[in-house]
Amino acid sequence: MNLPPPSPDALAQSERLVARLRDLIAREGGWISFATYMGEALYAPGLGYYSGGSRKFGPGGDFITAPELTPLFGQAVAGQLVEIMAQSAPQLIEAGAGTGLLAADLLLELEHRGALPERYAILEVSGELRSRQFDTLAEKVPHLASRVCWLDTLPEHFSGALIANEVLDVMPVHLVAWRPEGLFERGVAMDDAGRFVWADVPASGRVAEAAAALERPLPSTGEYVSELNLASRAWIGEWAARLDKGALLLVDYGYPRAEYYLDSRSTGTLLCYYRHRAHPDPFLWPGLNDITAFVDFTAMAEAGFDAGLDVLGYTSQATLLLNCGVLECLARRAPEDSPDYIRASRAVQRLTGPHEMGELFKVIALGRGIDGPLLGFRRGDRLHTL
Numbered sequence: 071m072n073l074p075p076p077s078p079d080a081l082a083q084s085e086r087l088v089a090r091l092r093d094l095i096a097r098e099g100g101w102i103s104f105a106t107y108m109g110e111a112l113y114a115p116g117l118g119y120y121s122g123g124s125r126k127f128g129p130g131g132d133f134i135t136a137p138e139l140t141p142l143f144g145q146a147v148a149g150q151l152v153e154i155m156a157q158s159a160p161q162l163i164e165a166g167a168g169t170g171l172l173a174a175d176l177l178l179e180l181e182h183r184g185a186l187p188e189r190y191a192i193l194e195v196s197g198e199l200r201s202r203q204f205d206t207l208a209e210k211v212p213h214l215a216s217r218v219c220w221l222d223t224l225p226e227h228f229s230g231a232l233i234a235n236e237v238l239d240v241m242p243v244h245l246v247a248w249r250p251e252g253l254f255e256r257g258v259a260m261d262d263a264g265r266f267v268w269a270d271v272p273a274s275g276r277v278a279e280a281a282a283a284l285e286r287p288l289p290s291t292g293e294y295v296s297e298l299n300l301a302s303r304a305w306i307g308e309w310a311a312r313l314d315k316g317a318l319l320l321v322d323y324g325y326p327r328a329e330y331y332l333d334s335r336s337t338g339t340l341l342c343y344y345r346h347r348a349h350p351d352p353f354l355w356p357g358l359n360d361i362t363a364f365v366d367f368t369a370m371a372e373a374g375f376d377a378g379l380d381v382l383g384y385t386s387q388a389t390l391l392l393n394c395g396v397l398e399c400l401a402r403r404a405p406e407d408s409p410d411y412i413r414a415s416r417a418v419q420r421l422t423g424p425h426e427m428g429e430l431f432k433v434i435a436l437g438r439g440i441d442g443p444l445l446g447f448r449r450g451d452r453l454h455t456l
Contacts (some may be wrong), residue, residue: 073334074345076358087117087357090445093266100259103270103277104352105301107258111356112240113195120196120240122357134346135236136321136387136427137172140417142403144175146396147233149178149320150435150446152185154231158316161230162187162222166237166438167194167378170203172212173218176233181214187230190214193221216390219267224308229315236324239362240368241305243297246273246281246363248288253281258353262341265351286331296331296338297363303373306436311376317382317444318374323430324365326384330365339364367434368456374436382435384456388428390446391421 076084091110095102112119137144151162163181167173180186194200200220207215246258247270249451255277259269273281280298309318324330330339341348342361354359371381385393400418404410421429435444443451 073347073354074269076355078106078247080358082118082354082355083122086431087111087122088116090114090117091258091266092358094293095258096259101271103255103256103257104245107266108242108352108361111359111361112242114357117357118238119357119360120199122407123199128260130390130395132380136167136421136431137168137175137235139420140414141171141175141178141412142399143260143391143421144172145396145399146391147319148176148179148183148185148261148323149394150181150233150390150444151231151233151432152180153185153445154317154319154440157187158231158253159229160186160188161191161227161228161316162189162407163191163193163225163230163232165193165232165234166240167192167203168235168237170206171210172233172235173203174207177207177211177214179218186217189218190218191221192218193224196326198323218401222449224439227314228309228312231316232309233321234318234366236319236323238299238302238320238365239324240360241299241300242300243299243340243363244277244296245276245340245384246296246298247283248281248286248294249292251289252288253278266356284327292336294333294336296335297340297366299363299366299369302365306370306379307377310374310379310436313438315439317399317435317440319433320370320378321387321390321431321433322365324367324432326452327366327368328455330364330368366433370434371456372435374434379436379438380440380441380442381453381456382437382440383444383451384432384451384453385447386429387433388422389450390430390433391418393446393449396422 073226113121115121120225124317164173192203194423207218214319249255253273255271258266258267261267340363342352367384396418400414403414
């Protein structure tokens with residue numbers, strides 16, 4: 071892998087996390103699940119990728135999200151959030167708000183539409199990102215910043231709209247290996263030199279139950295490896311227990327189950343990101359890499375349904391944005407022959423192009439007490455594929 075080396079300070083921070091992980095593995099008898107490893111690598115206080123202070127988003131970080139590309143993403147999504155709030159309550163929560171750009175874009179667009187929420191709450195686990203979000207909002211929307219608050223935990227009760235863009239993919243996943251001799255959970259151990267290595271144990275408990283429910287046949291030779299995102303299912307269940315009326319709008323890259331567990335995808339979807347480069351090694355510089363897995367949207371729909379929510383729609387990001395008027399937002403931005411319009415139209419192409427983010431990213435809406443069909447799913451709904 072041709073990756074730029076981290077700074078000495080970054081390497082020192084990673085080594086502190088490595089020491090923490092080694093101690094954890096030793097305390098657990100020599101083996102931890104990959105979900106535990108991923109949770110530590112991303113969220114260990116002061117050391118994990120999302121809690122350790124490194125720059126993550128934008129050209130100077132490790133990846134670029136849709137709001138970093140253009141405010142047109144937020145302007146279009148605002149149309150869907152307006153509809154949800156109109157049927158529930160003028161409250162909006164964003165889970166995992168990144169740099170705060172989506173919050174700023176949404177607030178400006180909702181103000182333009184005369185549909186500002188009474189409160190815009192942000193649920194953010196990273197103290198460093200909270201600080202960046204505060205600064206972004208103070209710079210971009212100082213007259214609206216007083217409407218924003220930060221949550222430490224999920225609210226006891228909530229009515230309104232929730233938006234989560236690229237949140238599900240960074241929830242810790244369990245790794246499962248299907249082999250001729252049975253189901254195994256792939257976790258992390260240490261070799262004699264103290265290096266992290268893969269280690270498999272017979273699958274048990276919730277992992278074994280969830281893997282068996284997929285009804286994948288055991289291979290006659292070799293192995294088939296993939297992920298189970300039990301954390302995201304539990305997260306949806308927690309929101310369902312708190313949602314009185316409203317909807318969750320979840321945007322991420324992923325597939326319906328029939329595509330997620332294709333025979334050809336025999337090594338899973340796990341990827342790491344470092345300085346805009348993707349690589350497959352989650353043991354490289356723990357705490358300095360983002361670790362992600364694609365989302366099984368059928369599992370998300372099942373989690374919502376099992377928890378008493380209605381599955382209100384499922385479609386591609388491109389379809390949602392086009393249904394919500396992203397082209398109309400583009401048209402009002404600037405004259406068509408202006409450099410600003412040309413730059414913005416290129417960003418829209420990235421957001422909606424079938425070979426870029428438009429098809430890779432999907433959107434699911436889960437709710438209670440909301441009449442459909444929702445704006446973003448009125449054309450091109452793919453519920454039948456889940």
